[in-house]
Amino acid sequence: MIEFLNKLFGRHSSGATAKERLRLVLMSDHLSLAPEMIDAMKRDLVDVISRYVEVDREKIDVHFEHQDKALAMLANIPITGVNRNGGNGTKKDDEAAPNAGQHHAEGIGHAEPVEARPSNVEASPTPANGNGQRRRRRRKSTQHQNGAAPQTGSPAPAT
Amino acid sequence: MHVLRQAQDDNQPDSTSQQVSLGRAIVITSGKGGVGKTTTTANLGTALAKRGAKVVLVDADVGLRNLDIVMGLESRVKHHVLDVLEEAVGLDEALVRDKHSSTLYLLAAAQTREKDDVDTEKMRALIESLRERFEYVLIDCPAGIEKGFKNAVVGAQEAIVVCTPEVSAVRDVDRVVGLLGNAFSPQLIINRVRAQLVKKGKMLSVDDVNSILRLPLLGVIADEPEVIVSTNKGEPLALRTDSQTAAAYHAIAARIAGEDVPAPTVEYKESFMSKLGAFFGGRK
Numbered sequence: 001m002i003e004f005l006n007k008l009f010g011r012h013s014s015g016a017t018a019k020e021r022l023r024l025v026l027m028s029d030h031l032s033l034a035p036e037m038i039d040a041m042k043r044d045l046v047d048v049i050s051r052y053v054e055v056d057r058e059k060i061d062v063h064f065e066h067q068d069k070a071l072a073m074l075a076n077i078p079i080t081g082v083n084r085n086g087g088n089g090t091k092k093d094d095e096a097a098p099n100a101g102q103h104h105a106e107g108i109g110h111a112e113p114v115e116a117r118p119s120n121v122e123a124s125p126t127p128a129n130g131n132g133q134r135r136r137r138r139r140k141s142t143q144h145q146n147g148a149a150p151q152t153g154s155p156a157p158a159t
Numbered sequence: 160m161h162v163l164r165q166a167q168d169d170n171q172p173d174s175t176s177q178q179v180s181l182g183r184a185i186v187i188t189s190g191k192g193g194v195g196k197t198t199t200t201a202n203l204g205t206a207l208a209k210r211g212a213k214v215v216l217v218d219a220d221v222g223l224r225n226l227d228i229v230m231g232l233e234s235r236v237k238h239h240v241l242d243v244l245e246e247a248v249g250l251d252e253a254l255v256r257d258k259h260s261s262t263l264y265l266l267a268a269a270q271t272r273e274k275d276d277v278d279t280e281k282m283r284a285l286i287e288s289l290r291e292r293f294e295y296v297l298i299d300c301p302a303g304i305e306k307g308f309k310n311a312v313v314g315a316q317e318a319i320v321v322c323t324p325e326v327s328a329v330r331d332v333d334r335v336v337g338l339l340g341n342a343f344s345p346q347l348i349i350n351r352v353r354a355q356l357v358k359k360g361k362m363l364s365v366d367d368v369n370s371i372l373r374l375p376l377l378g379v380i381a382d383e384p385e386v387i388v389s390t391n392k393g394e395p396l397a398l399r400t401d402s403q404t405a406a407a408y409h410a411i412a413a414r415i416a417g418e419d420v421p422a423p424t425v426e427y428k429e430s431f432m433s434k435l436g437a438f439f440g441g442r443k
Contacts (some may be wrong), residue, residue: 013360019367
């Protein structure tokens with residue numbers, strides 16, 4: 001009864017605050033204690049995104065931040081080009097990673113031969129719009145626009 | 160923590176394959192200091208011995224010996240665990256018999272030595288030899304997760320983690336449980352619960368702590384002055400029969416022994432008026 005009234009009036013006890021804070025801190029403790037898991041997740045994340053766009057694997061930054069009442073994963077993944085035929089989920093470009101950085105300024109429109117890059121990227125003859133610009137994609141669990149932005153370029157928040 | 164897993168692997172088969180049935184070595188740990196590990200060890204040892212079990216308490220807090228004074232046995236201690244490990248004296252010379260129970264013994268920690276002086280492998284062997292002679296070997300683990308912790312857990316097959324309803328204690332227990340890994344089947348004792356504060360929402364409840372740590376709940380101990388009084392006197396509370404808190408220790412001992420005891424709770428009866436007062440007084 002009293003508990004109900006307290007809820008009704010939006011009172012928040014320090015016990016509840018303690019529980020909430022603990023929940024968050026333990027999540028981030030567990031994450032920081034499992035670097036292999038973070039690396040594996042980062043790899044998988046990039047593999048999936050790489051099916052659709054070219055990304056600069058060297059400059060990927062994934063970290064976690066406390067945000068209000070949630071723990072957010074912030075992934076900063078520089079996009080170096082757009083895969084026009086993307087989305088078929090067949091591309092696996094681990095071996096192309098070291099070269100990813102060098103053709104980002106060209107976009108994908110140029111018929112310039114791209115070595116060590118199989119699949120459908122160079123097969124696309126038409127210029128992509130928005131090329132020549134390094135894009136940044138940000139993924140997060142909550143709608144926030146703050147956070148570290150170490151690189152220049154127009155932010156493109158993921159939806 | 161590889162050492163710990165090894166310990167588990169080595170010890171597990173013994174209890175089933177050997178003809179002489181070995182006792183259970185249970186480490187009482189918490190990560191954080193000051194949550195009541197030593198008091199818990201003393202009371203559980205006393206409660207288990209009251210049930211007629213042969214029990215030895217091992218103080219693994221080398222350099223900060225305290226189990227002897229909580230048990231009221233400080234004047235009887237002549238030798239300590241390092242004397243035994245270094246074979247300066249035999250085990251029988253170092254074991255101190257309890258004042259009240261003929262089946263309860265204490266192996267004190269060395270006060271003037273350091274945790275690094277303990278040889279982990281010898282400690283494992285010592286716990287093993289104690290298991291041959293006692294049904295329960297309760298190991299009072301020091302605070303921290305360094306060498307002292309490793310030495311305390313190396314010979315154990317089970318762990319009891321003691322936690323108070325505070326954010327720091329819960330976080331440390333979570334860490335310790337992570338370090339223990341899949342071994343030791345840790346069980347939780349929530350100590351120093353103040354039912355009145357829980358009721359007012361000013362303290363983490365048993366359910367709160369449990370929902371975060373997700374460990375089997377072995378027992379709940381209320382924060383009662385009589386615990387402090389008993390420690391002052393060196394007479395573990397579990398010796399008494401007229402105390403609710405003592406009853407909680409006995410319930411834990413029964414659970415450890417495998418009895419099906421109803422779920423632990425800490426009750427606080429409050430009048431409606433005081434509830435109303437608390438409501439209008441607001442919460443913090």
